[in-house]
Amino acid sequence: MTKLPPLFTSGNEAIAEGAIAAGASFYAGYPITPSSEIAETAARRLPETGGMYVQMEDELSSMAAIVGASVSGARAFTATSGPGFSLMQENLGMAVMGEIPCVVVNVQRSGPSTGMATKPAQGDVMQARWGTHGDHGIITLAPSSVQDCYDFTIRAFSLADRFRTPVILLADAAVAKLKENVRFRPPEPEEAAQRPLPDCPPEEYRPFAVDPEEKVITPLPPFGSDYIFRITGSMHDETGGQGASPANADRVIRHLAGKIEKNRDAIVRVRRFFLDDAEWAVIAFGCSARSARAAVREARRQGIPAGLLELTTLWPFPDDEVRDVLSRVRGAAVPELNLGQAAGEVRRLNDFGIPVRGISRVDGTLIPPGDILSAIKEARS
Amino acid sequence: MTARNYREYLAENRLPTIWCPGCGNGIVLKAVAGAFADLGLDRRKTAAVSGIGCWGWADDYLAVNAFHGTHGRALAFATGIKLANPELTVVVLMGDGDGATIGGNHLIHAARRNVDLTAVVVNNYNYGMTGGQYSGTTPRGSITSTSPLGHVEDPFDLCALAAAAGASFVARGSVCGGENLRDLIRRGLEHRGFSFVEAASVCPTHFGRKNGRRTPAEAFRWLRDHSVSRERAAGLSEEELRGKQILGFFADRQSEDYGTRYRKAAEHFRGEGESS
Numbered sequence: 126m127t128k129l130p131p132l133f134t135s136g137n138e139a140i141a142e143g144a145i146a147a148g149a150s151f152y153a154g155y156p157i158t159p160s161s162e163i164a165e166t167a168a169r170r171l172p173e174t175g176g177m178y179v180q181m182e183d184e185l186s187s188m189a190a191i192v193g194a195s196v197s198g199a200r201a202f203t204a205t206s207g208p209g210f211s212l213m214q215e216n217l218g219m220a221v222m223g224e225i226p227c228v229v230v231n232v233q234r235s236g237p238s239t240g241m242a243t244k245p246a247q248g249d250v251m252q253a254r255w256g257t258h259g260d261h262g263i264i265t266l267a268p269s270s271v272q273d274c275y276d277f278t279i280r281a282f283s284l285a286d287r288f289r290t291p292v293i294l295l296a297d298a299a300v301a302k303l304k305e306n307v308r309f310r311p312p313e314p315e316e317a318a319q320r321p322l323p324d325c326p327p328e329e330y331r332p333f334a335v336d337p338e339e340k341v342i343t344p345l346p347p348f349g350s351d352y353i354f355r356i357t358g359s360m361h362d363e364t365g366g367q368g369a370s371p372a373n374a375d376r377v378i379r380h381l382a383g384k385i386e387k388n389r390d391a392i393v394r395v396r397r398f399f400l401d402d403a404e405w406a407v408i409a410f411g412c413s414a415r416s417a418r419a420a421v422r423e424a425r426r427q428g429i430p431a432g433l434l435e436l437t438t439l440w441p442f443p444d445d446e447v448r449d450v451l452s453r454v455r456g457a458a459v460p461e462l463n464l465g466q467a468a469g470e471v472r473r474l475n476d477f478g479i480p481v482r483g484i485s486r487v488d489g490t491l492i493p494p495g496d497i498l499s500a501i502k503e504a505r506s
Numbered sequence: 507m508t509a510r511n512y513r514e515y516l517a518e519n520r521l522p523t524i525w526c527p528g529c530g531n532g533i534v535l536k537a538v539a540g541a542f543a544d545l546g547l548d549r550r551k552t553a554a555v556s557g558i559g560c561w562g563w564a565d566d567y568l569a570v571n572a573f574h575g576t577h578g579r580a581l582a583f584a585t586g587i588k589l590a591n592p593e594l595t596v597v598v599l600m601g602d603g604d605g606a607t608i609g610g611n612h613l614i615h616a617a618r619r620n621v622d623l624t625a626v627v628v629n630n631y632n633y634g635m636t637g638g639q640y641s642g643t644t645p646r647g648s649i650t651s652t653s654p655l656g657h658v659e660d661p662f663d664l665c666a667l668a669a670a671a672g673a674s675f676v677a678r679g680s681v682c683g684g685e686n687l688r689d690l691i692r693r694g695l696e697h698r699g700f701s702f703v704e705a706a707s708v709c710p711t712h713f714g715r716k717n718g719r720r721t722p723a724e725a726f727r728w729l730r731d732h733s734v735s736r737e738r739a740a741g742l743s744e745e746e747l748r749g750k751q752i753l754g755f756f757a758d759r760q761s762e763d764y765g766t767r768y769r770k771a772a773e774h775f776r777g778e779g780e781s782s
Contacts, residue, residue, distance in 0.1 A: 153586060186579060366520065
């Protein structure tokens with residue numbers, strides 16, 4: 126008997142439950158604080174649903190095992206924190222190059238290196254984007270509540286399958302350890318949909334065929350079907366054979382970036398609070414978006430027209446949405462638990478000459494709403 | 507399953523191989539295809555997982571599903587491939603640098619974990635693809651491009667390592683005995699659980715040339731003359747065995763594989779399979 130999941134639970138458990146709701150049937154991982162409850166929940170829940178948990182010898186092999194399971198057709202995921210995420214970069218690149226869907230959860234903690242294992246941070250924004258070597262596109266989602274942890278995990282699997290790409294769920298220790306009421310909704314039909322099989326005869330299937338418009342992503346059948354094919358992390362032609370010619374290499378790299386960039390509309394999501402008439406914008410994500418929401422509410426109470434743009438997709442960065450907000454306000458603040466990784470992206474989009482103030486904190490504690498409110502007030506004066 | 511011709515398992519349109527003249531890889535490739543043929547494997551239900559290095563190209567020439575992953579991690583990819591689809595026969599093709607040096611940790615844990623995989627490690631005692639540097643199996647005293655003084659480390663005995671780590675089937679053959687190698691790989695594929703087959707091989711281009719075996723013939727002759735069977739080795743002293751490859755079986759026992767154990771435990775956990 127499957128027990129009914131609790132409705133008051135942590136972000137970590139909600140991530141594991143979201144994965145199972147999405148039909149995930151394979152988890153490989155290596156324990157690490159502050160993400161271990163994801164592994165523990167997966168180890169307990171997956172066998173109930175016919176899935177499988179395997180604890181690997183390190184994060185290199187954990188990432189490799191989920192990539193392998195995905196090639197066999199499973200919705201597969203792993204969870205880790207900064208030190209483990211660093212080790213996963215090698216085979217995250219394999220998933221990018223081999224165009225293999227999978228979901229990687231990084232519950233961010235303070236770094237670099239071992240850092241402070243139990244303290245929240247948001248310092249892996251750029252690592253999520255560029256941690257594995259070479260040019261490529263990547264999808265990264267950032268939850269700010271326990272409900273987000275559940276919902277975004279389901280969405281992550283859906284995006285991964287749709288675009289044949291690894292998707293990173295970039296949580297943080299504060300949100301993952303937080304307990305809140307959460308509704309374990311069933312996934313939407315399109316979120317639960319199995320990966321499509323190719324509709325061509327097996328001998329005509331080309332696993333790395335590319336639509337130049339990036340509207341059609343070539344389906345990936347599982348190993349064991351009628352389609353016999355080759356997946357590779359080396360530069361490849363459409364069949365998966367060697368393809369190191371300059372023209373082919375150029376085509377492949379542009380495709381790996383282009384299939385994400387050209388589908389921003391389907392990927393990028395943001396939340397807007399009180400932005401319609403805002404003169405001062407806060408742009409935030411994850412745990413810092415929670416502080417920002419409280420700050421904006423308090424500002425409104427004090428008669429200050431402030432609003433919040435919450436970035437629930439971090440990569441591809443919500444360029445249009447951020448630029449639109451910047452074009453309509455007198456100043457912006459970007460609170461984050463790092464030294465300005467998202468703020469730098471916001472400044473890149475600031476074609477309007479308005480002040481963009483970073484609010485950085487790297488001491489292992491959260492940004493109090495008062496600090497954000499003070500920044501808004503200072504900007505006004 | 508009925509026996510077939512090994513050529514059915516070769517992607518002949520991709521031949522000739524990229525390997526140097528005199529390389530041992532072609533012999534092992536034929537042995538792998540031959541073992542597939544002997545078992546009459548369904549190509550759709552067969553997967554070759556390879557690493558990086560000269561032997562890492564082998565999957566390119568096999569007409570089965572193929573996964574060409576990152577350096578040293580082939581066993582970890584294969585673990586996911588096999589566990590998520592137990593119907594597949596999964597062979598893992600690695601070299602000594604790939605499978606036993608950068609991938610050494612994965613090797614010992616794969617042996618211990620006992621997922622139903624067959625590892626075929628071609629040991630040519632050096633990193634051939636990158637120009638002949640020393641690996642974890644390079645014999646002490648050997649000259650390589652990064653041990654110009656003569657190598658000062660001792661090598662792994664891969665079969666002893668795999669057996670000590672818990673692999674339930676471990677055997678070593680040699681490229682000097684192709685049919686025997688085919689037989690060992692077939693037995694590894696038939697074995698339920700993690701099986702490990704080492705093919706002692708040659709690299710005339712790098713390792714041979716720098717160590718007095720300048721031609722492929724000299725390299726093969728040296729390997730043949732420095733190989734002894736386990737039975738014969740039993741009567742030889744440590745001194746007599748120094749620098750020799752011991753061919754034969756190092757483990758051959760039944761041990762339920764990870765997937766079977768896990769699925770049984772899960773059924774028990776769900777309250778299934780307990781009819782009373």
